[in-house]
Amino acid sequence: MIHSNDNGTEETMRARTKMSREVSREYLEVMQGRYTAAGHRGRTALLDEMETMTGLGRKTLTRMSTTCPGPRAPTP
Helix, strand or coil, X not given: CCCHHHCCHHHHHHHHCCCCHHHHHHHHHHHHHHHHHCCHHHHHHHHHHXXXXXXXXXXXXXXXXXXXXXXXXXXX
């Protein structure tokens, strides 16, 4: 039995809709502060959430969460 607070459709809907790069970047900037302040278990939970929301891999998310956000350098 699935309770109303925990209806399995939320994650399925998030996985189907893809974030644009701009929205994803804004989301990750917000999450970076939370990730930096969290302990080991908190970081694991945040990585799970960010992976579901953005569709990016954990290694990419870890790298993006530990580096300083800012404008990207132009490609040559």
